[in-house]
Amino acid sequence: MEQHPATPSPADQGVEVQIHSSPKFWPFILTFAVFGALVGLIIGLLGEPSQEYTRASASGFFAIFGAGFGVGIGALAYVIVDRVTSRKTTKHLAVPLAEDTDSSGQQG
Template identity: 80%
Template sequence: MEQHPATPSSADQPIEVQVHASPKFWPFVLTFLVIGALVGLIVGLVGEPSEEYSRASASGFFAMFCGGLGVGIGAVVYVIVDRVTMRKSSNHLAVPLAEDTDSSGPQG
């Protein structure tokens, strides 16, 4: 069996790990989706009415289009924030805990 190079040969030796706070992806994307959809709705309702389309269909179109743009912008903002927080990472020593010899769980 081959041992991973990052793991020490002894279970008592500390391991050096890199720690950084990473943002969550879905809150970024969903927030920008909602903001984009709201902007699209406002554009559709405030704009001049068309003879070919109703206000509701124009508002729905703009909400979908701007929501899609919001998803793209949110993903780009997430990548930028993730790269900035990765630069602020730090190295720490992780000390392995002693493993429990009884793995069958609590007995009662």
């Protein structure tokens, strides 16, 4: 006799678990790094030209610092969003599943 996991038998013991969805870390970091690099690149291109540096080297310099600043802001944003979403946890009952059986009902 097979049993649906939603209706556990008295012999099965369920475990109460808390589930919360959290954002993915690397997409946050990479998005803010790219955005920071683009802002730095634009600042380097629109700024006053220097006698000591070419426009390209100044733009690259600002892009690198912008990417680093973006990573820091992205990490901070990730922590804030993770804290906000962690408050929205739900409790569920996890029930162990039966051993794997093939279609004839024999254990494989």
